[in-house]
Amino acid sequence: MFGKRLASLRKQQNLSQYQLANELEFSRGQVANYEQGKRQPDFATLIKLADYFDVSTDFLLCRTEYPGSHIKESRGTYKQHDSEFEIQLRGIVDRDDDTKAFLQQYLNAPEEKKKQIRDFTTFVLDQETR
Template identity: 55%
Template sequence: MLRKRLVQLRKSSGLSQYELAEKLNFSRGKYANYEQGTRQPDYETLDKLADFYNVTTDYLLGRSNDPNQNVDDFDPLEELKQFMIDNNMQDMDFGFYDIEKWKQLSREDIEDVKKHFEYVLHRAKERNKQDK
């Protein structure tokens, strides 16, 4: 069941094995072995995969069909903070926003915010290329 779930989650994320392996600091071969079922991840790796996909380890292992059964409560501020750190945005001054209002955002809202930030970063990079 693990290999099926890994393939399903990776494909639904729109990532290749190489891209996923790179994001998680695995070799592509190591990750491919997990998907093929020729190698089993250790607990730390299983936990890392579950965190990446925001599912439980029980879901990955097929012991539950509910991917979020026991996942901790969603914290929108923590999610945005981590996104900003991952994208080297932590030093940007967002003080003009009332960040407390962001606590009311749903997972879907946070994904929209992240996509918007990604778009803004992409556009800025494109403009910088054109200016050079």
């Protein structure tokens, strides 16, 4: 399960195994072994992966379907990445693969992009009511 989750996150970022390995100072074989389930990461590696993809370790380990987490910032405070909108999205569990992929991409997007998506959705829905 972890391997599939890691591969999915990597692909969502349009990264090859080589690129991810280079970014995290791993070997490509190490990434491949994780994705194929041949090896499991140690705690330090798991944390490094979670930080890189900005998800919780529980999400990486498939203990939750919700990637958002409280991330400690350099100032020593915690940033809540989950808006009310995101929490409502998570309540939608029975969706087709395209919808799940879209929601996953939304949840992993930077805050600026999330705002653009929300604004565009509002614009499109407003057009329907005219």
